[in-house]
Amino acid sequence: MGPFDRGILAIYTFTLTLLFLALAAYLAGWPEPVQELWQEMQLPGQEEITWALLGVYVLMGVRLLWSGFKGERKKQAIVHEGNLGQVRVSLPAVESLSEKVVSAVQGVKEVRARVEAVPQGIAVNLRIVTTPDINIPRVAEDMQRQVKESIYDIVGISVHEVRVTVESFFARKPRVE
Numbered sequence: 330m331g332p333f334d335r336g337i338l339a340i341y342t343f344t345l346t347l348l349f350l351a352l353a354a355y356l357a358g359w360p361e362p363v364q365e366l367w368q369e370m371q372l373p374g375q376e377e378i379t380w381a382l383l384g385v386y387v388l389m390g391v392r393l394l395w396s397g398f399k400g401e402r403k404k405q406a407i408v409h410e411g412n413l414g415q416v417r418v419s420l421p422a423v424e425s426l427s428e429k430v431v432s433a434v435q436g437v438k439e440v441r442a443r444v445e446a447v448p449q450g451i452a453v454n455l456r457i458v459t460t461p462d463i464n465i466p467r468v469a470e471d472m473q474r475q476v477k478e479s480i481y482d483i484v485g486i487s488v489h490e491v492r493v494t495v496e497s498f499f500a501r502k503p504r505v506e
Contacts, residue, residue, distance in 0.1 A: 334392070334393065334396045337389050337393060341386065341389050341390065344386065351363050409485055409486075418484050418486075420445070420446065420451075421444075423444045423453075423484060424442040424443065424444045426479065426483060426484070427444065427453050427455065427479075428440050428442045430472075430476050431457065431475075431476065434468060434472055436459050436460045436462070436463035436468060437458075437459050437468075438457075438458045438459060438460065438499040439458035439499075440456070440458075441455070441456045441457075442455050442456075443456075447490075449487070449489040450486050450488055451486060451488055451489060452488075452491075452492070453476055453480070453488060453491045454494070455472065455476070455491065455492065457472075457493065457494070457495055457496065458495075458496055458499050459499065460499050461498040461499075461500055469495075473491040473493060476491050477491055
């Protein structure tokens, strides 16, 4: 949740707290102050302001609900401590490196990588589109080995697991002219 959403949440929570305090006062037997406030809001010429505030608060509620349910991917980084300080490598950078390594493999037409941090290092999930004329188990094993070695050589972190999923086969026939 960003600073904008936190500000909306603070205003929304403060206002709802005041509203529920007024409701509690009304239910506790102090109806005069609440009724006076309600009558003040119903004066002619202030209905537009009341409707506008109501609309703003509904929009704020929808925004907070959406913000709460959207899947926000944490921007993680791999950290190495060296003699001169920290070195951070973002997970999207490792994803990009994995895609570059796999795209160089013969028979792979498309690749999407997803990297996640695990206690033993990182796990790499590869989704590939390949030609149908290759040996999938052999090529997948080569990909796994190459990705693991490249990440360790370049980034310096051990790869715990490399999962390969073949999503489809690329079988476009050449055009005859």
